[in-house]
Amino acid sequence: MIQARDVVKTYVDGDGTQVRVLDGVSLDVAEGEFVAVVGSSGSGKSTLLHLLGGLDVDYRGDLRVGGVTLRGLGDKALARFRNTHVGFVFQSFHLIPNLSAVENVLLPSHFGAAPPDARARAEALLERVGLGTKKDRAPVRLSGGERQRVAIARALFGKPRLLLCDEPTGNLDAATGTGVIALFQELHREGLTVLCVTHEERMSAVAGRVLRLKDGQLVEERAGLQVATGGST
Amino acid sequence: MRLDALARLVRLSLARERKGAFFSSFGVAMGVGALVFFVGLGLGVGAVIREKIFPTDARLVDVVPPAVSLGSLLGGGTLDAPTVERLRALPGVEAAYRKMNVRVPAVTRYDGVFFGTRLRMGMEVLALGVEPALVRGDVQLGEFQDAGEGQPIPALVSTRLLELYNKTFAPARKLPQLSANMLVGFGFPVEFNRSYVAAASASGPSRPGQAQVVGASDRALLAGITIPLDAAVRLNRAFGVDAENYSGVTLVATDPSQVPVIVAAVKGMGLEIDDQERRMAENSGAAVALTTSALALLSLLICLLAAVNIAHALSASVRARAREIGVMQAVGASRADIRAIVLAEAAVVGLAGGAAGTTAALLLSLGVNRLAAGYLPDFPFKPDSFFSFPWPVVVGGVVLGLVAALAGAYFPSRRAAATDPARTLAG
Ligand SMILES: Nc1ncnc2c1ncn2[C@@H]1O[C@H](COP(=O)(O)OP(=O)(O)OP(=O)(O)O)[C@@H](O)[C@H]1O
Ligand SMILES: [Mg+2]
Numbered sequence: 012m013i014q015a016r017d018v019v020k021t022y023v024d025g026d027g028t029q030v031r032v033l034d035g036v037s038l039d040v041a042e043g044e045f046v047a048v049v050g051s052s053g054s055g056k057s058t059l060l061h062l063l064g065g066l067d068v069d070y071r072g073d074l075r076v077g078g079v080t081l082r083g084l085g086d087k088a089l090a091r092f093r094n095t096h097v098g099f100v101f102q103s104f105h106l107i108p109n110l111s112a113v114e115n116v117l118l119p120s121h122f123g124a125a126p127p128d129a130r131a132r133a134e135a136l137l138e139r140v141g142l143g144t145k146k147d148r149a150p151v152r153l154s155g156g157e158r159q160r161v162a163i164a165r166a167l168f169g170k171p172r173l174l175l176c177d178e179p180t181g182n183l184d185a186a187t188g189t190g191v192i193a194l195f196q197e198l199h200r201e202g203l204t205v206l207c208v209t210h211e212e213r214m215s216a217v218a219g220r221v222l223r224l225k226d227g228q229l230v231e232e233r234a235g236l237q238v239a240t241g242g243s244t
Numbered sequence: 245m246r247l248d249a250l251a252r253l254v255r256l257s258l259a260r261e262r263k264g265a266f267f268s269s270f271g272v273a274m275g276v277g278a279l280v281f282f283v284g285l286g287l288g289v290g291a292v293i294r295e296k297i298f299p300t301d302a303r304l305v306d307v308v309p310p311a312v313s314l315g316s317l318l319g320g321g322t323l324d325a326p327t328v329e330r331l332r333a334l335p336g337v338e339a340a341y342r343k344m345n346v347r348v349p350a351v352t353r354y355d356g357v358f359f360g361t362r363l364r365m366g367m368e369v370l371a372l373g374v375e376p377a378l379v380r381g382d383v384q385l386g387e388f389q390d391a392g393e394g395q396p397i398p399a400l401v402s403t404r405l406l407e408l409y410n411k412t413f414a415p416a417r418k419l420p421q422l423s424a425n426m427l428v429g430f431g432f433p434v435e436f437n438r439s440y441v442a443a444a445s446a447s448g449p450s451r452p453g454q455a456q457v458v459g460a461s462d463r464a465l466l467a468g469i470t471i472p473l474d475a476a477v478r479l480n481r482a483f484g485v486d487a488e489n490y491s492g493v494t495l496v497a498t499d500p501s502q503v504p505v506i507v508a509a510v511k512g513m514g515l516e517i518d519d520q521e522r523r524m525a526e527n528s529g530a531a532v533a534l535t536t537s538a539l540a541l542l543s544l545l546i547c548l549l550a551a552v553n554i555a556h557a558l559s560a561s562v563r564a565r566a567r568e569i570g571v572m573q574a575v576g577a578s579r580a581d582i583r584a585i586v587l588a589e590a591a592v593v594g595l596a597g598g599a600a601g602t603t604a605a606l607l608l609s610l611g612v613n614r615l616a617a618g619y620l621p622d623f624p625f626k627p628d629s630f631f632s633f634p635w636p637v638v639v640g641g642v643v644l645g646l647v648a649a650l651a652g653a654y655f656p657s658r659r660a661a662a663t664d665p666a667r668t669l670a671g
Contacts (some may be wrong), residue, residue: 093576107568122581
């Protein structure tokens with residue numbers, strides 16, 4: 012599902028000095044894996060996620076995600092890739108405030124080929140995450156956990172085979188977080204590949220494999236039980 | 245990006261930025277409204293000048309003998325019968341109408357009841373003989389031809405003279421308003437070979453006569469009377485002055501496009517063109533066009549300000565929506581999509597402003613016309629409408645609104661498209 016080779020990402024600081032956030036990261040994730048990525052704040056976890064999801068194209072190295080080689084993709088092709096190949100879930104949900112829950116879930120349909128049953132599909136997804144009765148609510152009238160479920164439903168709309176999550180429980184209390192973690196587990200069990208950046212112990216506990224990002228390098232913290240490919244270096 | 249999706253997203257952001265969108269639209273409406281109003285006014289006043297004050301028929305060419313007759317040395321330069329035939333035979337000429345001045349001075353003395361008011365006056369009159377066919381449409385009484393010695397001479401008056409009389413002379417002298425219809429049949433004495441102006445004093449005996457108004461015409465002499473050509477010939481002959489050479493010939497071109505060719509041919513014959521009327525029309529037209537252009541420029545400046553205003557408002561809106569734009573990019577929006585959304589928002593604002601401004605200008609012009617009709621005193625050539633709005637002006641107003649808004653959205657849309665989603669979505 013994911014093949015990253017020697018990925019290097021440098022940011023230029025305000026004072027002009029180059030900061031090498033990712034310093035030769037290589038990563039292989041097989042189809043159907045649940046991988047947790049941990050690391051201290053500022054270690055480059057979000058950066059890695061954005062590179063894998065095609066939101067950031069300024070890097071060195073090679074990235075192949077879901078069978079698509081990202082380097083060289085144009086603006087349109089990259090947008091299409093984000094629309095159909097990956098689903099993002101963020102720490103602060105990032106729902107559009109003046110759209111109802113179901114309209115938020117429908118947002119991806121505006122940028123891709125909309126299936127004729129788009130709305131029914133969005134409603135089914137909300138049902139799936141347990142929000143069938145609150146589909147017409149505005150985000151402000153939903154709890155944090157409910158908002159994150161809407162965001163997950165939105166990430167699933169384009170039928171991606173890979174979910175990229177950036178601390179999805181970071182803004183939730185423990186009880187609500189447990190529900191969301193359970194949802195990810197369920198999705199994983201149904202065959203979805205999940206790559207989750209997290210600080211949450213319980214999240215890494217359910218992951219098949221835990222990787223730690225440190226000093227710009229990825230190191231295996233806990234190897235998976237059923238790692239199919241060669242794994243990380 | 246599909247159009248329905250674009251429409252939904254545009255509606256979404258406009259609904260949120262309702263106030264900003266309204267003010268942006270309002271700015272566009274001001275600029276477009278002012279422009280449409282002034283252009284409509286310029287076109288309207290220009291039309292009055294062209295059609296009422298100096299009605300020039302684009303197909304007519306007035307040929308006159310040269311003022312300084314160099315041509316006569318070369319054997320040309322006079323308008324005798326063979327010359328008229330040559331003029332008539334020029335390519336592009338459909339008809340040629342001869343004209344001859346009565347070449348002796350004439351006065352009219354009126355002492356009697358003039359439409360209910362007692363009037364005593366005397367004045368010099370000029371008389372011009374023209375071929376009946378030139379003015380046939382304007383003759384309302386009898387045939388326009390000389391009835392012979394001792395009979396009243398049919399006379400046409402100028403419609404413009406009538407307008408000037410009605411709007412300035414009549415009110416000042418408390419004389420009645422006249423229409424062409426009322427004047428038809430009115431007879432007055434004309435004494436030929438007599439003048440009140442000492443220098444023009446004629447020799448020989450004068451000859452009293454009678455003239456009868458038979459209609460009013462655009463083509464009639466402004467300060468004088470227009471009579472049948474054969475009457476002028478007869479009078480000139482009777483007074484022993486030149487009755488062979490014509491004072492002018494009006495050529496009718498088969499088509500306005502033929503006029504320059506005809507003019508060149510006429511000049512080649514050593515004759516001149518009397519284009520005084522046309523020049524006056526052109527000069528006043530140019531003055532109106534210049535004023536209109538200045539006001540239009542001012543209006544365009546307002547449009548420019550509106551565009552700058554839109555640029556400002558959209559920039560702020562794009563900055564405020566950076567995170568939202570990032571989310572859209574994360575779920576599949578390309579940079580082109582983001583750009584299209586911002587441009588489409590501006591397009592809606594511009595079209596709404598353009599349409600509102602144009603409508604406001606049209607309504608304002610109706611109001612101005614009504615006020616002018618009600619409160620402005622009557623003056624010569626006062627039109628029913630001071631405005632003219634051909635469809636390109638109306639459509640152009642709306643399009644200008646669109647263009648101004650899109651111009652204003654150019655940079656904000658580029659900035660929106662350049663949003664770095666990784667930066668706005670982190671954390
Ligand atoms: N646009 C940017 N310009 C410059 N430096 C950046 C930029 N984005 C991130 N960085 C820097 O890159 C490093 C990694 O950032 P990143 O957001 O990937 O960290 P993270 O591991 O996700 O941290 P956290 O756990 O706090 O979310 C940080 O030091 C950050 O300051
Ligand atoms: Mg982060």
